[in-house]
Amino acid sequence: MLQVSRCLTCCILLQLVLLQAAWEVGSGQLHYSVPEESKHGTFVGRIAQDLGLEVGELVSRRFRMVSSSTGGGGGGRRDYFEVNVQNGILFVNSRIDREELCAKSPVCAVHLEVLVEKPLRGFHVEVEIKDINDNAPVFSVNEQNLDIWESRSLGSRFPLEGASDADIGTNSLITYRLSPNDHLSLDTQGNHEKNKPPELVLKNSLDREESPVHHLLLTATDGGKPELTSTVQLVIAVLDTNDNAPVFNQSVYEVHLLENVANGTLVIKLEAIDLDDGVNKDLSYSFSNVVAPALKETFIIDQNTGEIRLKKKLDFEDVNLYETQVEAMDKGHPPMVGKCTLLVEILDVNDNPPEVSVTSLSVPVLEDAPPGTVVALISVSDKDSGDNGKVTCSISPRLPFKLLSTFKNYYSLVLEEAVDRERVSQYQLLITARDEGLPPLSATSSILVPIADVNDNAPAFPQPVYTVFVKENNPPGAPIFTVSAWDPDLQENAFVSYSVVERSVAEKPLSSYISVQSESGKLYALQPFDYEELKLLEFQVTAKDAGLPPLCGNVTVQVFILDENDNVPIVIRSWAAAETSPLQLVPVSASTGHVVAKLRAVDADSGYNAWLRYELQEPRSPAVPFRVGRYSGEIRTTRPLDEADGRMQSLVIVVKDHGEPALSATATVSVSLVESAQAGQSDPQETGVSEGPMVDMNVSLIIAICSVSSLFLLVIILYIAMRCQPDTALMYSAGNHTLVCASEVGSWSYSQRNSRNLCVGEAAAAKNDLMVFTPNFPQSIENGAGETQLVPNLCGTVKPTEKKGRASLGDS
Numbered sequence: 172m173l174q175v176s177r178c179l180t181c182c183i184l185l186q187l188v189l190l191q192a193a194w195e196v197g198s199g200q201l202h203y204s205v206p207e208e209s210k211h212g213t214f215v216g217r218i219a220q221d222l223g224l225e226v227g228e229l230v231s232r233r234f235r236m237v238s239s240s241t242g243g244g245g246g247g248r249r250d251y252f253e254v255n256v257q258n259g260i261l262f263v264n265s266r267i268d269r270e271e272l273c274a275k276s277p278v279c280a281v282h283l284e285v286l287v288e289k290p291l292r293g294f295h296v297e298v299e300i301k302d303i304n305d306n307a308p309v310f311s312v313n314e315q316n317l318d319i320w321e322s323r324s325l326g327s328r329f330p331l332e333g334a335s336d337a338d339i340g341t342n343s344l345i346t347y348r349l350s351p352n353d354h355l356s357l358d359t360q361g362n363h364e365k366n367k368p369p370e371l372v373l374k375n376s377l378d379r380e381e382s383p384v385h386h387l388l389l390t391a392t393d394g395g396k397p398e399l400t401s402t403v404q405l406v407i408a409v410l411d412t413n414d415n416a417p418v419f420n421q422s423v424y425e426v427h428l429l430e431n432v433a434n435g436t437l438v439i440k441l442e443a444i445d446l447d448d449g450v451n452k453d454l455s456y457s458f459s460n461v462v463a464p465a466l467k468e469t470f471i472i473d474q475n476t477g478e479i480r481l482k483k484k485l486d487f488e489d490v491n492l493y494e495t496q497v498e499a500m501d502k503g504h505p506p507m508v509g510k511c512t513l514l515v516e517i518l519d520v521n522d523n524p525p526e527v528s529v530t531s532l533s534v535p536v537l538e539d540a541p542p543g544t545v546v547a548l549i550s551v552s553d554k555d556s557g558d559n560g561k562v563t564c565s566i567s568p569r570l571p572f573k574l575l576s577t578f579k580n581y582y583s584l585v586l587e588e589a590v591d592r593e594r595v596s597q598y599q600l601l602i603t604a605r606d607e608g609l610p611p612l613s614a615t616s617s618i619l620v621p622i623a624d625v626n627d628n629a630p631a632f633p634q635p636v637y638t639v640f641v642k643e644n645n646p647p648g649a650p651i652f653t654v655s656a657w658d659p660d661l662q663e664n665a666f667v668s669y670s671v672v673e674r675s676v677a678e679k680p681l682s683s684y685i686s687v688q689s690e691s692g693k694l695y696a697l698q699p700f701d702y703e704e705l706k707l708l709e710f711q712v713t714a715k716d717a718g719l720p721p722l723c724g725n726v727t728v729q730v731f732i733l734d735e736n737d738n739v740p741i742v743i744r745s746w747a748a749a750e751t752s753p754l755q756l757v758p759v760s761a762s763t764g765h766v767v768a769k770l771r772a773v774d775a776d777s778g779y780n781a782w783l784r785y786e787l788q789e790p791r792s793p794a795v796p797f798r799v800g801r802y803s804g805e806i807r808t809t810r811p812l813d814e815a816d817g818r819m820q821s822l823v824i825v826v827k828d829h830g831e832p833a834l835s836a837t838a839t840v841s842v843s844l845v846e847s848a849q850a851g852q853s854d855p856q857e858t859g860v861s862e863g864p865m866v867d868m869n870v871s872l873i874i875a876i877c878s879v880s881s882l883f884l885l886v887i888i889l890y891i892a893m894r895c896q897p898d899t900a901l902m903y904s905a906g907n908h909t910l911v912c913a914s915e916v917g918s919w920s921y922s923q924r925n926s927r928n929l930c931v932g933e934a935a936a937a938k939n940d941l942m943v944f945t946p947n948f949p950q951s952i953e954n955g956a957g958e959t960q961l962v963p964n965l966c967g968t969v970k971p972t973e974k975k976g977r978a979s980l981g982d983s
Contacts, residue, residue, distance in 0.1 A: 304395025
């Protein structure tokens with residue numbers, strides 16, 4: 172019958188478990204209940220189904236229980252439950268003794284934390300352990316001895332030591348039954364909240380001479396189904412004389428103490444009354460012999476006054492209720508004893524700071540992770556109770572993270588907003604847990620969250636355009652400039668390689684003129700430049716990183732070819748090819764300043780290198796009646812001619828340019844003195860090339876050079892005046908004759924011819940054929956229709972726009 176009754180009880184409890192679990196699913200926590208002492212394999216609940224998880228995904232998502240704790244002040248942790256991942260059923264794994272787990276706590280539960288991955292989620296499951304009537308009442312001794320004076324009046328009461336039951340609720344409610352007798356009855360007016368010790372009531376007077384000892388049987392029965400009982404033998408000795416026992420003014424005393432009271436604090440002063448007289452009414456107080464040793468270590472009682480004081484520091488978290496019996500014994504012969512029950516309830520104070528635990532940490536966090544990404548799971552706890560045990564959790568302010576409460580004292584640390592590794596590479600988070608006690612206590616835990624790099628930054632050049640000046644006839648294979656781009660990413664995402672954007676230049680591939688070292692960005696001229704063929708070489712260099720997908724940026728390089736004096740002047744002849752020199756007829760009567768002839772020469776160079784001057788090769792002397800115009804090339808008489816000058820003279824004219832070094836050419840002009848009639852037959856203006864509508868080339872060249880020089884000087888003066896302010900650096904070196912001006916919008920440098928060494932790039936050798944102009948224009952997508960648009964982009968997806976209206980070959 173006992174076994175059948177237990178089975179029925181288990182069936183009813185399982186039905187309640189299923190109903191309770193179904194209700195709890197919607198509230199964010201699963202709640203099951205199971206009777207204690209359930210066998211291994213006992214069904215608890217379909218946890219996978221109740222959590223909304225597919226049974227087939229439990230293994231792939233690494234379904235597991237990572238921690239468990241007990242509620243209600245229980246013992247150590249054990250694996251009381253397991254989950255069958257094949258069917259998603261939670262079952263009992265080991266024997267559960269509720270009394271061992273939670274002692275006398277009214278609520279006993281095992282808290283399980285369940286984790287699944289992909290994505291990472293946490294669930295909380297509470298399994299309540301239901302009490303069954305598996306503990307019978309227990310008396311502390313097998314035999315209780317009681318002395319009763321024969322003079323005791325009818326109705327006298329004699330308290331007995333009651334039994335205790337380890338169960339809770341109705342299973343622990345004890346009723347008593349006394350074996351039949353003629354003198355004593357049992358008073359069992361119970362207290363539903365606390366079991367009141369039984370009392371014997373004298374219903375008929377005792378006579379020691381008739382019966383000095385009475386043996387009775389006291390039976391204790393609990394309120395469980397089925398009932399469990401226990402008995403104790405009562406040995407009652409009938410005494411003579413001192414027939415009044417001490418009596419306390421109440422049978423149960425309740426005292427409340429804060430757990431932080433000091434040692435020596437008065438707990439209570441007990442007082443009993445004895446109606447006897449003399450030594451029979453003198454009392455001494457003591458704890459009952461059946462008091463636990465821990466209580467005697469905590470409290471001390473004064474035998475004479477009945478004062479009970481604190482002997483040892485209290486701790487609510489260890490013991491929150493002390494229950495004992497106090498005896499008042501008189502000094503009669505034999506002595507009489509009165510008993511009362513003392514209940515000392517310990518009140519919690521906020522003496523335990525919260526505890527913070529990081530149960531799962533998923534780092535590093537990718538810098539492109541979306542908001543809401545779970546970074547860590549955090550749990551907090553506090554050993555205190557009530558408001559002292561209520562804990563709130565917070566995170567350091569002004570950080571891109573936040574805490575989400577998933578369940579009581581459980582939080583998820585999630586990403587609140589986007590992060591950028593280039594701005595902040597890692598975050599030091601301070602998790603603060605604070606209780607609601609007075610004063611509140613707090614605890615902190617530090618979490619380091621590194622940010623992982625992704626390829627989200629394209630290489631960037633410090634400016635959109637580089638301008639380089641290179642003299643013609645440069646040595647092939649020599650470096651002319653170095654471009655450099657910077658990528659703020661890390662590792663392969665920041666590794667930059669350089670390449671030249673191929674195009675055609677004068678029907679030749681650009682790669683035949685220029686190459687770039689892929690790692691250093693150093694530009695090389697593969698062949699000598701010829702200013703007369705190519706004056707401007709404009710191309711683009713691409714910087715590409717090694718990320719996936721790769722990103723790239725472009726920069727425009729303008730290489731201006733500077734002219735060198737590598738072409739000699741060429742005299743334009745008008746006489747026949749067979750003639751070695753022209754013959755100019757000059758009348759003897761020619762006056763001073765008479766134009767004998769005019770030479771013309773051209774130079775393929777430009778600027779000063781093409782500016783020509785004319786002079787006679789022989790030193791001037793009064794004997795030579797001719798001179799040549801320095802820039803006009805006109806041969807004129809310097810004085811009137813006479814017969815002494817000779818009939819025939821040969822003049823050697825030297826034509827020089829203004830280059831360094833100057834190049835020259837010579838022309839011989841033969842002059843013959845004739846009579847006026849013969850001279851009229853030859854026009855001296857016909858010696859050179861007929862001018863017609865042509866403008867004198869040297870005069871035009873001089874005017875152009877002067878105009879350009881004046882304009883250039885004016886531009887330099889205005890630029891220095893506008894840009895070399897407090898935020899501009901202006902430097903002039905007298906020794907090197909180099910002027911350098913730098914400002915926030917750009918920089919330029921110019922080297923005079925007597926000191927043309929300019930170092931370019933890293934550890935570059937001194938160059939005498941290079942001038943660099945690097946304007947620092949702001950990088951903008953919209954730079955106007957005539958400029959190149961530079962936008963960092965995925966390589967191969969966006970092409971920069973070529974500048975319009977710029978001549979790349981020949982003269983503009």
